[in-house]
Amino acid sequence: MDTMAAIKQTFFQECEEQLAELESGLLTIEREEGDAETINAVFRAVHSIKGGAGAFGLDELVRFAHTFETTLDGMRSGKVETAPQIVRLMLRAADTLADLVRVSRDGGTVDAARVSQIGDELAQAGGAQPAPAAPVFEPIAMSGDQQTDDFGFAPVMISFDDLVGGTQADGGQNGFAISFKPKPELYAKANDAIRLLRELRRMGEAKIRCDFSEIPLLSELDPEGAYLSWHVRLSTSGGDAAVREVFEFVEFDCDLSIEAQGLGGTDASLAVEALLVEAGIKESAPAPAEIPALAPVPRQTSATPPQLAAVAPPTASQGAPAQGAQQPSATIRVDLDRVDRLIDLVGELVINQSMLAQRVMEAGIARLSDVAVGLDDLEHLTREIQDSVMAIRAQPVRPIFQRMSRVVREVADMTGKSVRLITDGENCEVDKTVIERLADPLTHMIRNAVDHGLEKPDDRVKAGKPEQGVVRMTAAHRSGRVVIEVADDGAGINRARVRDIAVRKELIDADAQLSDAEIDDLIFAPGFSTASTISDVSGRGVGMDVVRRSIQALGGRITISSRPGQGTTFTLSLPLTLAVLDGMVVTVAGQTLVVPLTAIVETLQPKAADIHSLGEKARVVAIRGSFIPLIDIGSELGYRDSEADPLQSVAVLVETENQSQSALLVDGIIGQQQVVIKSLETNYGQVFGVAAATILGDGRVAVILDIDAVVAGTGRDHANRKRNAA
Amino acid sequence: MSKVILTVDDSRTIREMLKAALMDAGMQVIQAEDGVHGLEMLESSSTPDVIITDINMPRMDGFGFIEAVRGNGKYRAIPILVLTTESVDDKKERARRAGASGWIVKPFDPAKLVSAINRVAA
Missing domain, CATH: 3.30.70.1110 (Histidine kinase CheA-like, P2 response regulator-binding domain)
Structure with missing residues (x-):
């Protein structure tokens, strides 16, 4: 049955929503911020899952949901108090319920012992008998049976049957x-x-x-x-x-x-x-x-005799078929392919619009002519269409944040630590793909935070901290990107140990001079793992290098900051969309490049007096009293061999994710433009210093600079040179 | 003249199941997501022949919804069936006290659903 299959799919989607609702409700109760309506909502979530599950004959799910619901009902009526251990039990039950839903959907098995144990604990907490062995739902035919009758009537009925049989x-x-x-x-x-x-x-x-x-x-x-x-x-x-x-x-x-x-x-x-x-x-x-x-x-x-009631519909319901068939809802579901096709087309529109603008300019039409003004309007419209289309794909990060609270619970259970997860900014919206691809890296970061970041309870008490550790996960929009932070209040990175390991694994020279930040950064080096034993929790063959790579694949960056005794913070910075960016179009050695506008602080014309040489090749420029490294893009990317003359160039002051500034030397600035990102990797391969490519108004391909890579690459070169010199 | 049925349930799954079963039986379906929404649909759509409502819903639950319908002279004569998850007697008793005409036990069998509707519908 097609309809049933479709409804079953709806059911599982709805389950996901209900499970999220359930968990967030329980967490609210755990924080003691819940009220009667919170408990009601939690109850309804489980109740809904049970109702749907019954319709599809998912008996095991129904049974567990029923036990769960009974205890929640007790909580609702005040018979079961919302003590911390009860709420924790409920959270574990919510996880089990989620497992059962998943198994019902995808197949596989659940840990039956765990399910029945939690079921028993729930029943005990609810003061009820354990779940009945038989399905909770009676066969449907029951509705007409004599269940409301006293058993005392039964013999009489039998004798009636005999009588009836006779006739x-x-x-x-x-x-x-x-x-x-x-x-x-x-x-x-x-x-x-x-x-x-x-x-x-x-x-x-x-x-x-x-x-x-x-x-x-x-x-x-x-x-x-x-x-x-x-x-x-x-x-x-x-x-x-x-x-x-x-x-x-x-x-x-x-x-x-x-x-x-x-x-x-x-x-x-x-x-x-x-x-x-x-x-x-x-x-x-x-x-x-x-x-x-x-x-x-x-x-x-009486007010409405049945005859009148029956007469009313015919006149009113002329237009009803269409109305009746519609769901009274403000949302529609659209196939993702359609949205993506729309986004592609809008991308083409943006390119086309800029081509048109270029042609008009080339044709020598005056800036205030009707054509030029109309073109400006078109540009505005194009941008608005683009923003609106992008908004279709944008989704809040809430679901993924909610998933993390379970990760925290599981890791806390396994490691015997007591952890509280605080989340903030769940309503922050990001492109759907970005959200989907964030799940794995975030899970890993959260595991790390609990497993490696937080100390054992005893150690925390010794350090004068509360026994319960805190992991804080926040999302916020910052200058056209979304920034997600995962912070723990643990011991911070043990830099001496990190350094030892890095030396032992030959990631760095034994005598390398590294700043604190550089040592912290070693955690992202391929093949680095701080856990001396591969624990069940963090070590699953995935290191922070994989996390960094998957974030970079999204056009994002990850940085770390750590303070001894106070904790470690990982900061993820991600683009809101994978489709367009605002860029500054510049020329270098005859090439046209795009610098992401979000990275640019300002542009300036360096003066001779401000340029200082540092060592062999490195140069810095003095800007308002601070010295900022000068990076010659042309020679850095291999467009030319000789270094550019800073006095003939324009310096683009950029800021990287870790807040350090650099000045990029370019030959000239063409202008500011919105560009459509075309992945280089799908068609070619990854190139150092290049984030992606785009098509400009005149039809030429221009590469988009990966500022962080360029700046970091130069820094590494300097470090190497220093090391080689030493 | 096909019957017009208003269903009130916060679960999308149940709403879709009701809709499929009722439309298969040739009925017209109006749907609402909770009691408040149900009252709005009553005002804005054609008057239903039968209302089917869930009990546990946000904003306004089934009991509140039934009371509101029964308290409104325009709609008080519309039969209301309650969707109950269990065939537990005190739940039926509560539904009855609230003014429901009858009940349907979830999960429902489409044939039973339709026969219950036919039983109460004018």
Whole structure:
């Protein structure tokens, strides 16, 4: 069934949302910031999962969710207190629930022992008996069964069955004498005697007699009252249960008696009644068609008689089919391919627009002419379209942040540490692809923070810190990028040890002079691992070098800062989108290059007096009292052999992610422009100092500089040269 | 004349299942995500023949929703079926006290759902 498969997919999507809701709710409760509505929301999340799971026959999931829900219900009603250990149990239960959902979706197995153990703990916490072994959901057919009846009735029913069996042998059917007298409540709940009669008639042949002897005089008639009662003799192939099912919804809202009896007419009183029915009141089988006119009498004066209610829809619902088919929701789901195609097209539009601008300029059309002004408008529009299209792909980082709280819990459990994760800026929006590809690096960083960053509880107490460690994860927009920080309040990087390891692994010379920042940076070196034993937690063959590489592949950067005794902070800086950037177009040795605008602080024309040589080749420029390294892009990237003359060049002052400044020497500046990023790696390969390529307005390809790589590369060269000299 | 059914449930899964089952039975479906939304849909759409509502919902739960419908002269005669997860009696009792006409036990069988609707619908 296609529909069911599609709905099942919806179910799993919804599960993800509910699980996220569940977890964030529990975390709120853990912080003691929750209120009744938080608990309600948590309860609803589990309840929803259970409801959907039941529909797809996911029994194990249903069972666990049911136990969980029962305990949560206890919490909701105040029977179970929100003690810290209970909330922790709930969090573990939420993780287990997530596992069960995943297994239901992707297959595989869960740790059954763990599931049942947590189930038992939950049941215990809830003060309830453990989950029943049988599925919580009764077969659907139950709804008509006698579950509300006292068991004491059972023997009587058996004897009825015997009786019924006897008549059937005679070729007859089951006979029932049914009397019911609706109470006003029955009507107040929008049930109606006529519908019950209609149902009875559907079951077989019914002789219906209406008793309106109790109708008072009009002056005494309560419009909301109920005065009619009915006596029905039904012959049907259905059994007692089927008859009772008709009255299932109303059994407490009417006086009801259902008696099974043979149809042979051996009972004298029955025969008399039958006579009464047929002779006296003239209510035989065809009559019920007329009875409806009588039935609603007591209700005629009530606000909306059923007849009116039934008349209303035809006129109003002319336009309903379309309306009914629509989901009243402000969101739509769109295939990602379509969005990406749109983004591609917008990229082409941007290129086309800049080409057009260039042509217009070349044609010598005046800047204030209508054409030029119209072109400016087009440029604005193009940019707005682009921003809007990009916004379609943007998503908040919340889901991934929420996933991290589980990682923290698991690692904390495994390492015996007590950890609190504080998150901030979950609403920060980033491109969908960036978010997806962030999951692995972030998971690894979080594991590292708990496993390596935080000290053991004893050590923390000795250091005068609270026993519970804190990992803080924040996201924020900063100058066109999103910056994510993962900070722990642990011991900080043990630089002596890092250095020892780096020397032992021959990553650096034993006598290398390294600054603190450079030592910290060694953590990202390929093949570096500070854990002396590969623990179950962090060491999974992935080092921080892989983290750095995957971040760089996203056009992002990762930096580290650490203070002994106070902790370590990793900072990720990522582009908001992978599709466009604002750039400064410059020329170097006849080549056109693009410098990302976000990196540029200012541009200036160096004066001879400000240029100072440092050693053999290195030069610095004095800008407002500080010395900043000069980097000649032309020779650095191999466009020319000779060094450029700074006095004939323009210096572009750039700032890298680790806040250091450098001055890039270029021949000239063409202008500022929005460029569409075309990956070089997909079509060619990674080139040092080049982040990507783009197509300019005149149709030429220009490369986009990777500022950090260029600056870091020069720095390394200097260090090497220094080392070689020494 | 096909019946118009208003379903009120916060779970997208259940909403889609209800919609599929009801549309298969040739009914028209109006959907709302919680009690408040349900009341809005009542005002803005064609009057439904039957309302189906969940109990546990944000903003306004099923009990509140039923009370509001029953308290409104325009809509008080519309039969309301409650979706309950368990066939536990006190839940049915609560639904009944709140003014529901009947109930459907989740997970529901489409045939049972349709027959319950036909049983209460005019």
